[in-house]
Amino acid sequence: MSITRIYGLFLRHFYLITRSFPRILDLVYWPSIQITLWGFISNFFATHTTYYNNAVGVILTCAILYDFLFRTSIGFNMLFLEEIWSRNFTNLFIAPMRIGEILTSLVITALIRSLIGLVPAILLTSPLFGISILDLGIFLFFLFLSLYIFGITLGILVSSGLLRFGPSFENIAWSTMFLLAPFGCIYYPIETLPEIFQKIAYVLPLVYIFEEARNILINQTVNIENVYYAFMWNAFYFSISIGLFYYSFNAAKNKGTLINMGE
């Protein structure tokens, strides 16, 4: 055993971490996010033990909805990262493709990837737990559509970061969904959050989607306002993400990121 060689390899990774802000950020916020998310979940169940009459059904439905969002967002990022990992990135960007064509193609592919994962999950819940997500009725379509748009929006935002900052932004790609999870109120109502966090949650479409899913399943009523607000915030963030992608593309052309997609 050579301490020098061990130290040498340690240095290789240490230098990489210290030269990349996204990597440092990644180390810090994973534990913070996990603790925050599970803290709120524990807090809610400790104080509202009778909230869910059909706890398994509601939690499982929310888990499936969240997973669809997660798969859509990560799926979009994966498509972008695949081009970087395979060193095909330059080939793609010297092909006569408009940015709109690249985005549209990735959006469609991400949807197909997500559906491939979603359908078996929906089919499994019924025989295993006697629960059907289809209980959400016609509004299920609107909730999925809303989640899909938000997932794609996050994917485009992260891809903008990859374009602008290069592969070191990759870690952020994996963790955006976890960053938003505590504010999304996936497994608990928004009232569980401290007031300051509620203000953040109200400007995210997620809270409206999950509140509405719980509302339909628990109260057997539909609050169309939740669906409306979810779409409104989605339209807002989607527009921003598209604008940011174009901005990042131009910034990458100035900075040279498009021809230097390395470590």
Add this chain to the structure above:
Amino acid sequence: MKNLIEVKNIKKNYGKKQAVKGISFNVEENEILGLLGPNGSGKTTTIGMLLGLLKPTSGQIFINNLKLEENRIQILEMINFISPYIELPKKLTVMQNLYVYSKLYKIQNIKERIEYLAEKLRIGELLNSITGELSSGQKNRVSLAKALINEPKVLLLDEPTASLDPEVGDFVRTFLEEYKKEKKISILLASHNMSEVTRLCKSVLMMKSGEIIDQGKPEDLIRKHGRANLEEVFLKLSRSKIEYN
């Protein structure tokens, strides 16, 4: 003869660093122009700007009389690029890769085009192979097939024969010579292989520190600098201060 590439006083700055300091040159139809220079001289930056991957700080680029800044898509349809530093997706078969790029370049007769390139580049037997499992020489020929899939009028080559054995290297050079003659395309060749440049290029540009420090036909440069071959000229210029304009 018509100029297919016209570069007019392009500069590229990264913050305070000047990577390219106002260079101008033309490449005629049916011409191979060599782009030479030590590492960090601005060759890759220049190629990046010609491909539209980098925005020049100032200056203009015209491809086939179209201004790059305003006609990016039209120009990318008639241009292509090969470099050992970029690859095709490894998990796809050669045929799948060529088919995907045929679609991206909106090729009409895909089957005929792939068959033509497969025969010319001797990759017919590789079409159903996984791209990542090919040897360097095979990958190089497949990348060349991808670079020619759109019948480019302008081909940019960055070290096209780097890491190839002499036989495959010679095959690629011979192919490029014949293809250029047949299709009358313009080629900009960035290379550190001086015998390759001497063989293929009608004229060369010598770059150093973002500037063109000398240019001309290989034989004229050899004579002018009183050296035995282009490699010695390269060494003389790259080790000297900038004074050869």
